[in-house]
Amino acid sequence: MAAVNDHQDIKREKILEASYQRFLHYGYSKTTMNEIAGDLSMSKALLYYYFPDKSQLYIAVMRKIAGDYLTVLEENINAFTNLKDAFVFQINVHHDFIVKNYNFFDFFRLNEQNLPDTIWEIVGQVHSAELSLLSNAVKTEVSRGTIKPVDNPDELVDLLLDALHGIRVGAVSQKKTSFPRKEHLEEIHTKKLLLIDIFIKGLMY
Amino acid sequence: MAAVNDHQDIKREKILEASYQRFLHYGYSKTTMNEIAGDLSMSKALLYYYFPDKSQLYIAVMRKIAGDYLTVLEENINAFTNLKDAFVFQINVHHDFIVKNYNFFDFFRLNEQNLPDTIWEIVGQVHSAELSLLSNAVKTEVSRGTIKPVDNPDELVDLLLDALHGIRVGAVSQKKTSFPRKEHLEEIHTKKLLLIDIFIKGLMY
């Protein structure tokens, strides 16, 4: 019984991996179930044995990479001895994640307003995980006594995340390019660091 | 000669006003030149006498409302005796502007990536005007001695504007609604105030 499930799980993993590569390189709408099946040398019907439909497959992949992302964050965020480094780490990891998976998220841009609820669930989960991690970092810093006590750490971190998102969006949209070029990456990064700097100073005594 | 130009200007103004109403209520693509002409009881051909084509007409309207927006800002931004109030004022005016003209900007959402250069010019002009106004406010505040000297006020204000933009976007996109509802307006406003508050504290001694 356990062996069977192991086998199933391995196969599911392989499907997820192949799907991820396709989605990443060609986007959601330009990858077909046939192609994914072909990559794995299996029949398309088998994909439907493991996943109910294409969007569910996509969502499963998304759940996986979101999990990986959070794992990196969770495993390292507590290693920093000051809040700023923790924030900077989060910025870097998040930014790398977005850049690396940019094409994967074309599904988002494509369906813009009416994404399936499951997607929003994942987004929400990631967000609250980030929130909780960074929120803890803030609390830790407060207990170190380097910044003033914070009424509502969650609200504060939420605010910061939104603001950082603005830096990304602003830098990209004003240059009227849909995707940040290498040169912008530096600019964005610099700006984010600057914001973090001011923000944290704003929290100090 | 002057009278003739006056007359022309008045007519152009009327056309701009009628066009604005149409664009505002029905968006760019669902407004026809015939309708605008009809509203003004003039022939469509006359519109083409005053404006080279539809997109130029749209751009002229945009230039006008952008000018009005900047005028409000310019005329009031110096009346405040502290930086925070100035920033808050900018937030409010900008937010009202976006909300009021939301439908007008469907042209942006529609053409997403490839907007005519002229549009970007206007956007750029508005942005640098805002930048310069707020930048001055920062300098004034520095000279008052309540905040630390700032290396590059423009860069700083640019950063803040991006961050504020993030608050707008974040609050809207995460609620998976394309347009802020009344309840969100308050939330966004509160968040912006909070950000401003921390940001300014971050600038203080």
Added chain:
DNA sequence: CTTTTGATAATTTTGTTAAAAAAGTCAGGA
């Protein structure tokens, strides 16, 4: 009983074309 597939059904996308709507032009009138 679980896993797999080929064949096939159902749905969505794409391409085509004709009609309708809208943009844009122009000769000429006031």
Added chain:
DNA sequence: TCCTGACTTTTTTAACAAAATTATCAAAAG
């Protein structure tokens, strides 16, 4: 110079067939 009706050109829409893709299923394989 300002304006118009009639006209041409371009764009959008609708309808529909063809093609591509998603999804199903009975039955084979292990």
